[in-house]
Amino acid sequence: MLYFCPASVRVRAASGAALKPIQSINAHPSNCICIKFDPTGKYFATGSADALVSLWDVEELVCVRCFSRLDWPVRTLSFSHDGKMLASASEDHFIDIAEVETGEKLWEVQCDSPTFTVAWHPKRPLLAYACDDKEGKYDNNREAGTVKLFGLPNDS
Template identity: 90%
Template sequence: MASQYFQTMQENFKNNNKSREFQAHSAKVHSVAWSCDGRRLASGSFDKTASVFVLEKDRLVKENNYRGHGDSVDQLCWHPTNPDLFVTASGDKTVRIWDVRTTKCIATVNTKGENINICWSPDGQTIAVGNKDDIVTFIDAKTQRSKAEEQFKFEVNEISWNNDNDMFFLTNGNGCINILSYPELKPIQSINAHPSNCICIKFDPTGRYFAIGSADALVSLWDVDELVCVRCLSRLDWPARTLSFSHDGKMLASASEDHFIDIADVDTGERLWEIQCDSPTFTVAWHPKRPLLAYACDDKDGKYDNNREAGTVKLFGLPNDA
């Protein structure tokens, strides 16, 4: 029997089931992320810029476009507690920290390779960035200088701290989750999570679970304390590329080259909803306070010219009469 939460959310999505598009960039959007207070949404793009929108009651209003990178902005994230700061990782071998109050880059940190993933520690003190050469650089957020660097002998796909800030997780190309102590960066455990490439990782805000998306098209859900897999979601047909937990930890969105986004009930694994898309989806992000999902799709056929979807971000969960 479906829970009351399950029924309530299904009814909510049924009533608000149209995604709305907002023009953000001139080319493909690689990453979307909400500020900690949920007031702003940032996006990073192949067009070498980041954009920031303000969320009004029923729409996104573009606030600023942030220029300075010399290559694609592949991933970005916000400070965990300061809603004015966000950081971008680019293929131009730099990391940039931006302040929305000044609309300027407040720091540029040079790195050794083309950066592809980035995360901010839960305590706000450190930024970790990974590059195509499997080097992870740890940057002091206060001094904006590198304070540690680790070269790994395996393919590093995505990185994340746990919610307690005392462990650092990496997904790798061998189907494993590597766990390091933090700040010591000493190996704690390597878990054989999937038979193929582990692509993405996300921790749930309540601290109960983390999820892994794999090239085997499965999404596995893991108990944080026991480090055991509690269930797998198998509705995708293509490698799971992106994950996001809702603010209450009760929903998990996952997406891939499949032309839909799967929204699952975390406690049962059942499908709550399926968002239909016209092309693959490589970035999703739940709002930190409400059941509102931001996402961006790949450009149809990889073409930017005369493509209505090129450079757009989308919101699912706004009232249909918005």
């Protein structure tokens, strides 16, 4: 089992019911904020305050690729159902969607405000995301956000 230790900016591998550490990996030079495993079990990704997303090989525990298209701390990550795409978001006003195997940018989903949650549909290439829309074109007197979708037939 892998778990995240934000105080030491490390990802640690542990085993057994007591979760005794068996390996520690220096993942980023600043605080890690989020971690996600791809559904195939081949990779996990970490997002950090340094605005980098790191892709790690689960078997070898080595970083195979970094994504550096965001300017603000990475707040959320999500792998697509087939593990081929990785969405990452932050206070930047866009969501970066990358191809996992090459690191190539597939889409940049424009947003009107920071995005703090992204999640792919479990069986389709459909991304749900929540933005901090309280000061935007929506009613700013309410204490609620908005959930949006990317990947519908008329999205590009």
